[in-house]
Amino acid sequence: MSRSDLPAAVATLRRVREDPHRLGHRAHGPEGPVAGTGHGTTGPASKRIIVGYGFWIFLLSDIVMFSCFFAAFAVQSRATAGGPTIAEIVDLRRVAFETAALLLSSYTCGLSFAATNARSRLWTQVFLLATGLLGLAFVLMEAQEFYGLAVRGITPQRSGALTAFFGLVGLHGVHVTVGGLWLATMMAQVQVKGFRQHIVHRLICFNLFWHALDIVWIGIFTIVYLMGSLA
Amino acid sequence: MSNLEFDPHLYTGSLDQREDHAPGDEPEESAGDWIRNANLGLGFSVVLTVASFWVALAHEVWGPAVPVALIVLAIAQMGVHLVFFLHVTTGPDNTNNVLALAYGVMVVFLIVVGSVWIMAHLSANMMPAGAIMHMAP
Numbered sequence A: 001m002s003r004s005d006l007p008a009a010v011a012t013l014r015r016v017r018e019d020p021h022r023l024g025h026r027a028h029g030p031e032g033p034v035a036g037t038g039h040g041t042t043g044p045a046s047k048r049i050i051v052g053y054g055f056w057i058f059l060l061s062d063i064v065m066f067s068c069f070f071a072a073f074a075v076q077s078r079a080t081a082g083g084p085t086i087a088e089i090v091d092l093r094r095v096a097f098e099t100a101a102l103l104l105s106s107y108t109c110g111l112s113f114a115a116t117n118a119r120s121r122l123w124t125q126v127f128l129l130a131t132g133l134l135g136l137a138f139v140l141m142e143a144q145e146f147y148g149l150a151v152r153g154i155t156p157q158r159s160g161a162l163t164a165f166f167g168l169v170g171l172h173g174v175h176v177t178v179g180g181l182w183l184a185t186m187m188a189q190v191q192v193k194g195f196r197q198h199i200v201h202r203l204i205c206f207n208l209f210w211h212a213l214d215i216v217w218i219g220i221f222t223i224v225y226l227m228g229s230l231a
Numbered sequence B: 001m002s003n004l005e006f007d008p009h010l011y012t013g014s015l016d017q018r019e020d021h022a023p024g025d026e027p028e029e030s031a032g033d034w035i036r037n038a039n040l041g042l043g044f045s046v047v048l049t050v051a052s053f054w055v056a057l058a059h060e061v062w063g064p065a066v067p068v069a070l071i072v073l074a075i076a077q078m079g080v081h082l083v084f085f086l087h088v089t090t091g092p093d094n095t096n097n098v099l100a101l102a103y104g105v106m107v108v109f110l111i112v113v114g115s116v117w118i119m120a121h122l123s124a125n126m127m128p129a130g131a132i133m134h135m136a137p
Helices: A008-018 A047-076 A092-117 A121-151 A160-193 A197-230 B031-058 B063-085 B092-125 B129-135
Strands: none
Touching: A047 A160, A047 A197, A047 B092, A092 A121, A092 A197, A092 B031, A092 B063, A121 A160, A121 A197, A160 A197, A197 B031, A197 B063, B031 B063
């Protein structure tokens, strides 16, 4: 069969493929299903892209807020006013467990969204539950740390260094706690409403939030705990 | 196009659902990519985290270099998280996210480095506490 025998629709398709701009079609041809951002050749952005972008802006603003607490800690970390130094209050063994819990929860969170993409409600719930339990373990370890310090009279009002320490680490802990509440809400919504489009979008936002918290924790365990233990 | 009943799927397989889409359609994402990314992200993160704790605790690295090594490892791990967990890519669906990220990094850099810089100079130039007390009338 020669090419001239092809039906008209296929010939049209060929022309579209040969159009270097692929007007009205995907930017990367058939093998790359790429959703566009709204400019150029791919048409208006999908809601998934826009929702992710909006939440990304929020996350960046959250990280800017954390950076203020990091700056305060960097400036204040030696202002101990005769009280305990940061090196005296860090327990690196606990920090190692906290880091492991949060990193594993990031992993299970990523897997939960893979299960969402496969539209498997069971595995989405299983991995979300694992994420929540690891997050809970993290929060409990941090609460135990704060309680142990408070019993020894080491509280935020003791010195500038301790104010900055409790402020920064506590702010992160509050974020993880709120993230856990959000996670429980999402599990209920997945169970009751299933994988409707807006539920999937919320799951995407939750994923972004949880991973961003892990990024902040990298900064905390490096700057507050590991570098604090050196001094 | 004269032949409206013709369905190209049947004859050529050259057009599939992914290629022909309406504006605003959301392409299906494969679960495999996410699992692969999560595995790679976890692997790199574990290596970098263990390296951080080792550098800080083992005393094998020259002392003054330890803080620098820790910061480099932390930045590397943040990059790993951005790529493998947050799925920041160079694709056209991510250009806006990358630009916003660049702006965010700039603001964070200004706040942290600016604060440390200014406060270090202030601290170095400040009068000792005793001298201030004597100035009071």
